[in-house]
Amino acid sequence: MATDLQLTSISEKDLEQCLKCSICTVYCPVSSVTTLYPGPKHAGPDGERYRMKDRRFFDEDALKMCLNCKRCEVACPHGVQIGDIIMSARMKYSRHSAGLRDFMLANTDLMGTVATKVAPIANYMTKAAPVKSILHNVMGIEKNRTFPDYARQTFESWYRKEAAESQDKFEKQVSYFHGCYVNYNFPQLGKDLVKVMNAIGYGVKLLEKERCCGIALITNNMPSQAMRQGKTNLKSMQLSVEQGRPVISTSSTCTFTMRSEYEHILHLDNEVAKNNLSLATRFIYRLIEEGNVRLAFQKDFHMKVAYHTPCHMERMGWAVYSTNLIKMIPGVDFIMLDSQCCGIGGTYGFKKENYSISQKIGEKLFHQIQESQVDCVATDCETCKWQIEMSVSTPVMNPISILAQALDVEETRRLNKKPDKQD
Amino acid sequence: MNAGIFEKHYDVIIIGGGATGAGTARDCAMRGLSTLVVERYDFTTGATGRNHGLLHSGARYAVTDQESATECIDENMILRYIAKPYVEEHDGLFITLPEDDLAYQEKFVESCWKAGINAKVIDPKEAIQMEPSVNPTLIGAVQVPDGSIDPFRLTMANVLDAQLHGAQILTYHEVTGFIIENGRMLGVHLRDNITGAKREVRAEITINAAGIWGTLVAQMAGVNVSMFPAKGSLLIFGHRVNNMVINRCRKPANADILVPGDAITVIGTTSDRVPIESVDDMHVTPEEVEVLLSEGAKLAPALATTRILRAYAGVRPLVASDNDPSGRSISRGIVCLDHETRDGLAGFITITGGKLMTYRMMAEVATDMACLKLGVQQKCQTATTPLPGSDKSTVEEPENHLYAFNARVGRHGTLAPSIAAMDDYQNSLVCECEEVSVGEVAHAIENMHVRTLTQLRRRVRLGMGTCQGELCALRAAGILCASCKKSIEEEKADLAEFLNERWKGMYPVGWGPTLSEAQLTSVIYQDLCGITSPSMKDRRQEP
Structure with missing residues (x-):
């Protein structure tokens, strides 16, 4: 054989590495509850071969059933980017521009900006039966779905008023990519993060300009907007890194999107994110592991916690950082739930056509949570939180919030204080 | 299913279940002849199932073989109409690489026009835009109406239509000898290749459409049809590398056609004379794989790193002429032999030569000859009547699946x-x-x-x-x-x-x-x- 021929096998997203073993389909949450979805192998590498022949073979209705959990990619023994093939095909071949519903669901930034200004009304409206009925029947947003409340004050405005000033006194700094959920719906998580980071001796800054990571834009087929927002975020991250601040986030999905989807789906150069963006739990755990940070906890803290692994957390392989951090808390009685999809898939479960599939997917997880009788479920993804809180009565917390509750702030601060220069 | 077949006296028995045999059966049946096809194994087991699946524009033969080129372009246009679902009309490129003589292009285009092939010189940059997988170092490109055709579906459509017109089919029935009396062929001896049972069937005319095996069939009838078995090997790549056929704009040589078909791409072929005894068991050699890959990668560099699904080889039924070791310069033209005038054996016709592209024309020529002998006046309608599955009706999309x-x-x-x-x-x-x-x-x-x-x-x-x-x-x-x-x-x-x-x-x-x-x-x-x-x-x- 001539030396330079057939030494490697190269194909778009490694589709030719697929040996058709079908283990991805075994692990697909959607395939496990419906026969209408052909499964990741068929929707992905199999289908792609035919889509290359003719776009007629693009089966939008089938491919839209993929909830982009990427569990197929975790299952694949040959590293085929199955979920990426499916998502890219939807972007490449779909001729439908996003309708009003998808536009609203995907533009979390815009909706959040408007809704927080009128939070009490917005929150009342999204719970009112007539409004839900209109949303359901006219727009196709599932009426049984609970919407996350909007906050009266965004995290950013709280930060500027209450926290910004005090961050400069810390020698070490990070930038916090808070994401839409923290900013518009649940600023408390952001406050918890500032509390924890400050306790271990890190100041928290915001990025110069933060836009929604764009995952909902990607899954709702608005690639050009996603690309614009992605570029803004990457530029801000670059600036932050140049100023000596790595970037952390409390959302596994935002983190995954910027580290992986930006490159694989949007084809953005995201080296800066891949090298410098981390999940807060991973960032902190690594500091502890390296011996650079120590935590002290309140003696009387007790909590029975079950950890749910969000799909994108599974894809990154990072659940271990969050769980190990939680397990460090002496008062925690820890249970690891089976790693399985909760069914929400971001905006997926909000759409009325997906609602029953979404709930069916989550059933096993909901059951396991109920059986476990824990005080709370810990997870790193906000949409998993909505899904679990809506479907099971157990409250859901981000590991950072649990840490913030359990932490003995004064003692931790003391442990991590740098010796004074005079000493 | 086979009830009554052996008692019947047919107008025509056709030997061979490839494209030519199936096409001839369709033509004969449409002209009202009572027709039987006998095939020793399954349909499409010979060269029909072992080629590029290229819907030739004829451009490949324009310079060296005008007759074949004209036949190709005529049939190309007919197949687009009668076999629409089995054809992909994606056009082809003939590219000139730096190592090729660009002067050949002019002669090539001129010959194409002479044969009635719409060949259009395009800018190499435009060619890259049209077909991004093409070798970017190309210095010349010509666009021609090449396409691809699915030989399996094409043959089966012919079989189905022949059956619709009353033809009967015996697969797994091998001709073991002929019934010949007084210089006239009266029928065939058959062996059922599954049960081993021996049978005979009679007909006025027997048409030998057995491809390369036709030489052995003729031998059994005591006539000599000298064939040139030319083995051609091909490789199938895992997905579509190209969406247009890519050819080299030079005299036909090894591995210079890259054809996209279905969800795959095929590179071929080689051409080597093989002994007739070996044609039932063709193997692709490492040397052939090497040639196909190294030459193929010149057409589309991505082939060097694209997964290969398999290799296969077929044998062209070329009719021997001069001393040509590769068979490249033998005409791909149609050869229809009337053994009555040629060898004094009445009731026996051999249809051979040609190519997949011209199967219908071969069938027409053979059927014309059979009709002449049988005194049947019906004209051929296969060029104007769409095959099953090709009619104008529209197929409604289902709601699900x-x-x-x-x-x-x-x-x-x-x-x-x-x-x-x-x-x-x-x-x-x-x-x-x-x-x-x-x-x-x-x-x-x-x-x-x-x-x-x-x-x-x-x-x-x-x-x-x-x-x-x-x-x-x-x-x-x-x-x-x-x-x-x-x-x-x-x-x-x-x-x-x-x-x-x-x-x-x-x-x-x-x-x-x-x-x-x-x-x-x-x-x-x-x-x-x-x-x-x-x-x-x-x-x-x-x-």
């Missing part, structure tokens, strides 16, 4: 709605790579002479995709076993046969993912299911 729908329409055209697709079971996929549903398998078993996995593969592409049968063979075996009322032992042997045949094609390119695939397949079937190779004595001598 669209994912197997397009593949079904692609393979069966307007006949697709007759495939059961009512419930989840019928819609579920047997072969996922090629989207073959349970309903389509059942349809093939019922209407297309299917009893084995290999036959099923030829009808519906089952097992022709990336996994080469790894996933689908077992599922299809289950359906065949139940539908054809076969014993489990019989089906297990069929399974082993099928998988071995798949391996034969993977072996010459057994590296990378293809080797992993083969290993996974062997783990599943050999280690897990305990399917073992059929012993030599049980193995059917089918190619």
